[in-house]
Amino acid sequence: MASSAFERGRRRSLATSVAIYLGVLVFAIWILLPVWYLVVSSLITPSQLGVKPFPLVPSSVTLDNYAAVLFGNTGGKGIGSTDMGTRLVPTIGQSLLVSSILVVLNLCIAGAAAYGLSRYPFRGARVFELSVIATRIVPAIAIIGPFFVAFRVIGVLNTPWALVISYNVFTLPLAIMILKNYFDQLPREIEEAAKIDGATRLQTLWIIIVPIARPGLVAAGVLIFLEAWSEFFYALVLTNQLTVPPLLAGFQSVQQFNWNALAAATVMSMLPPTVLVLIFQRHVVGALTAGVGK
Amino acid sequence: MAGAADLLGPKADRAFGLKLVAPAMIILIVLLALPTLLTLVYSLHDVPASGSSFGPFVGLENFTIIFSSPVFWRSAQVTLTFSVGFVILSTVIGLAMAMLLNQRFIGRGLARALLIIPWATPWLVIGILWKWFADGSVGGLNAVLMMLGLTSDYHPFLSDPNTALPITVLAAVWRQASFAGILLLAGLQTLPEELNEAAQLDGANWWQRFSNITLPWLRPVLITVTVFNVIYAFLQFDVVFAMTQGGPGDTTQVLSILIYRQLFVNTNIGLGSALAVILGVVALIGGLTIVRLFYRREMH
Numbered sequence: 001m002a003s004s005a006f007e008r009g010r011r012r013s014l015a016t017s018v019a020i021y022l023g024v025l026v027f028a029i030w031i032l033l034p035v036w037y038l039v040v041s042s043l044i045t046p047s048q049l050g051v052k053p054f055p056l057v058p059s060s061v062t063l064d065n066y067a068a069v070l071f072g073n074t075g076g077k078g079i080g081s082t083d084m085g086t087r088l089v090p091t092i093g094q095s096l097l098v099s100s101i102l103v104v105l106n107l108c109i110a111g112a113a114a115y116g117l118s119r120y121p122f123r124g125a126r127v128f129e130l131s132v133i134a135t136r137i138v139p140a141i142a143i144i145g146p147f148f149v150a151f152r153v154i155g156v157l158n159t160p161w162a163l164v165i166s167y168n169v170f171t172l173p174l175a176i177m178i179l180k181n182y183f184d185q186l187p188r189e190i191e192e193a194a195k196i197d198g199a200t201r202l203q204t205l206w207i208i209i210v211p212i213a214r215p216g217l218v219a220a221g222v223l224i225f226l227e228a229w230s231e232f233f234y235a236l237v238l239t240n241q242l243t244v245p246p247l248l249a250g251f252q253s254v255q256q257f258n259w260n261a262l263a264a265a266t267v268m269s270m271l272p273p274t275v276l277v278l279i280f281q282r283h284v285v286g287a288l289t290a291g292v293g294k
Numbered sequence: 295m296a297g298a299a300d301l302l303g304p305k306a307d308r309a310f311g312l313k314l315v316a317p318a319m320i321i322l323i324v325l326l327a328l329p330t331l332l333t334l335v336y337s338l339h340d341v342p343a344s345g346s347s348f349g350p351f352v353g354l355e356n357f358t359i360i361f362s363s364p365v366f367w368r369s370a371q372v373t374l375t376f377s378v379g380f381v382i383l384s385t386v387i388g389l390a391m392a393m394l395l396n397q398r399f400i401g402r403g404l405a406r407a408l409l410i411i412p413w414a415t416p417w418l419v420i421g422i423l424w425k426w427f428a429d430g431s432v433g434g435l436n437a438v439l440m441m442l443g444l445t446s447d448y449h450p451f452l453s454d455p456n457t458a459l460p461i462t463v464l465a466a467v468w469r470q471a472s473f474a475g476i477l478l479l480a481g482l483q484t485l486p487e488e489l490n491e492a493a494q495l496d497g498a499n500w501w502q503r504f505s506n507i508t509l510p511w512l513r514p515v516l517i518t519v520t521v522f523n524v525i526y527a528f529l530q531f532d533v534v535f536a537m538t539q540g541g542p543g544d545t546t547q548v549l550s551i552l553i554y555r556q557l558f559v560n561t562n563i564g565l566g567s568a569l570a571v572i573l574g575v576v577a578l579i580g581g582l583t584i585v586r587l588f589y590r591r592e593m594h
Contacts, residue, residue, distance in 0.1 A: 015457060020394070024399055024405060027394055027395075027405065028408065030387075030468075031412060031472075033434065034423055034424065034427050034434070034468065035423075036410065036434075037423075037426075037427050038423050038426075040434075041426065041432075046325075049432050050431075051430065051439045052436075052437070054432060054433065054436070054437035056393075056438075056441075068580055089395070103298075109317050109318050109321065110318060112314040112315070113314060113315045113317070113318035116310070116313070117311070117315030119311070120310050120311025120312075121303070121307070122315075123308070123309040125311065125315070128319060131322075132322070135322070135326055136525065137332060137525055137577055139528070139529045139550070139570065139577055139580055140529070141529065141531060141550050141553055142333055142567075142570035142571065142574045143329035144557070145324070145332070145333055145336055145345070145557055145563055145567055145570070146328070146329035146332035146333060146336075147329060148345065149345040149346075149563075152345070165325070168321055168325050172322060188297070201307075201310050219471075222545075226414065230415075230416030230417060230418070232416065232418040232531075232532045233531050233532065237558060243333060245416055248418065248419065248422055249422075249535070249536060252422060252536065257336060257539075259426050259429075259432055262422070263426070269419055270419055271414055273327060273416065274411055274414045274415070277410055277413075277414040278407060278410065278414075279460065281407065285480060286480075289515075291478075
């Protein structure tokens with residue numbers, strides 16, 4: 001790979017190559033500098049943090065901040081009296097719970113809907129599809145009032161259910177759009193063959209479509225997970241720091257809480273979505289771009 | 295489109311399709327259509343803080359109050375400034391990154407993986423990260439400026455009314471430019487290389503190839519990206535909330551922050567709902583304008 005890149009690159013002038021590598025350098029700094037700052041902050045002590053200028057290459061590193069946010073080992077390191085050490089891990093668990101339930105629910109409901117829209121269009125199917133796309137413009141913040149009131153009445157405020165229910169507002173349309181695009185590009189021949197062999201519509205869907213649609217389902221699943229994991233506003237208003245984002249926001253407003261420990265908690269919160277996306281990079285980017293321009 | 299009905303299958307197939315879609319349809323009506331309608335109704339009432347009833351009908355009074363309030367107009371101006379900066383920078387930086395990562399160079403695979411990181415990071419985390427990165431006593435941005443010799447001392451970017459808004463825009467752009475870059479790169483990868491090579495043989499320079507081949511090819515992706523950017527701009531809450539909560543003063547108080555304050559700090563549900571209706575309509579108009587703008591140019 002590298003050698004072919006070299007050979008092809010030879011057709012470029014030296015000036016072009018220099019410009020490209022300079023561009024890559026600027027690009028790497030743009031992406032990595034804030035991330036590097038975060039990671040270094042999570043690995044140094046508060047006294048190292050106080051040095052001006054900030055030690056971009058620290059002389060020594062420590063895992064104390066991670067111990068503090070994961071196990072509550074404050075060890076007199078100035079974390080203060082917050083209960084963050086005991087709260088981050090259970091909160092990560094709650095975030096995982098909410099996100100996973102949503103992924104499973106949405107894949108079933110949106111999968112069925114997308115398949116129906118793609119293969120068995122009915123009167124009004126197109127209108128429904130367009131309304132699903134239009135929902136992306138409805139500001140989530142604009143409709144939180146009714147949710148707040150309704151959830152208080154039925155008593156699900158501050159439970160995972162408040163989020164599992166309300167997150168459908170953005171995850172379900174997203175999943176339907178992505179899976180509809182995916183089903184549209186799957187060949188129909190196999191289904192027609194199954195039909196001739198006497199399979200019912202439901203059998204065809206379960207036995208034939210679900211297995212071959214796995215890449216699309218994985219991509220949609222990752223994107224639903226990402227939205228649910230990242231969501232902040234509904235979790236802030238409808239729960240008392242039930243998931244990671246509002247917990248991090250809460251830590252930030254605690255006076256005694258220092259940036260080193262918050263940085264460690266922030267790194268922890270970035271890991272699941274980043275790892276997931278990097279693993280399924282190809283699927284996710286494919287799904288994201290499949291419907292573009294339609 | 296006279297034969298649209300012919301595209302539909304037999305009756306049993308249509309019924310099966312409707313059955314498959316029904317659960318999603320019901321959920322979206324209950325969770326989206328109904329709350330949207332309720333918000334509209336709230337906006338016309340003087341809703342009590344408990345939210346247990348609609349309260350007295352006041353017609354358009356909530357809107358009259360909002361439109362005569364300088365706080366609203368100040369916030370609308372901040373939202374507009376934020377949005378214009380956010381949309382232009384996200385799209386332009388995204389396009390630049392996509393064009394760069396479409397070139398051949400050593401380490402390209404790794405660079406493309408890097409492009410994904412800001413997009414995979416939650417908006418709130420981006421706000422927290424940039425709040426501290428731009429911090430006036432322990433921030434990394436100040437450290438870099440100092441090491442480059444551009445400043446002699448740390449500057450509190452987020453408590454300075456002149457720099458708070460640009461820094462929040464930059465933080466949000468850091469994420470959204472990656473999203474734009476991912477989509478535009480995928481668009482560039484479908485561009486047939488022969489087009490550019492033929493143009494090069496005909497003596498077209500870089501700019502001519504960019505404006506006559508690359509940009510027209512990317513038009514559909516650019517429309518999608520820009521519409522997304524406009525919507526994210528108007529609805530941005532997380533980044534501003536984490537970085538400044540609207541301050542210093544009201545210099546970064548975008549409309550979504552104002553709505554949050556009205557609904558949950560002042561518990562004025564009627565007024566907050568009216569603001570939400572205004573924001574929704576503005577986001578809708580913004581998105582549609584972009585689509586119209588692009589398509590009209592295409593016709594010429």
